[in-house]
Amino acid sequence: MAVLPVPDPPLTDGVVALRLWQASDIEQRLAGYADPEFQRFSLSTSEPVTAARLRQQADQEEREWERGEKLSLAIVDATDPSQVWGGCSVYDIDLEQQRAGVGYWLVPQARGRGAASRTVRLLAYWAFDVLGIARLELTCAPDNIASQRVAVRSGFFLEGIMRSYMRFQGGRRDTMLFSLLPEDLHEADRPRTE
């Protein structure tokens, strides 16, 4: 597929909405990247994140989307879509193998209320229903307990630890691998606008 579809209207369950990033989000996105938990778990390089670097990243995300590899979206308050709660993506999309990964982060103020699980649920149904994905993967650091809880709460199964899986902040890091198949979800869990 050349260009991935963008969920239109944005995916929402009435609490969170997932929409394309906008140029006006840059300050909120920078604030999210400045959070120590984000830097500990989600920032693979040790280079400082600047507005210029974020703009480069936005350009790169647009190219990844055009190549059909990755869709990056902002997680926003469904009742006020100018309020950015975090970011998420469906990445490593392989339509031939019907496989993809899902990733997410939240600003500190948006944590602790299930927003990441809601996001994963919306993305999972979209990836299964619209992209025809048959296996969705979720990976995180072995010490990222909150993210592992999100995975389990979203219905993912732990498959194991991939040792020395990735380059991370100047070294290498193990990664937990979780997966979700369409049959792991129940019709009653399908997101609805509440």
Ligand SMILES: CC(C)(COP(=O)(O)OP(=O)(O)OC[C@H]1O[C@@H](n2cnc3c(N)ncnc32)[C@H](O)[C@@H]1OP(=O)(O)O)[C@@H](O)C(=O)NCCC(=O)NCCS
């Ligand atoms: C991972 C993240 C998105 C989860 O946010 P969230 O949806 O608000 O998750 P919560 O704060 O509700 O926590 C989820 C669960 O983990 C538990 N938890 C949170 N922090 C914890 C910690 N430090 N130690 C143990 N458990 C923890 C919570 O109690 C909750 O448990 P429950 O499912 O039994 O209720 C958020 O913590 C985050 O943005 N972290 C930084 C970036 C990141 O790690 N992204 C994921 C990369 S794989």
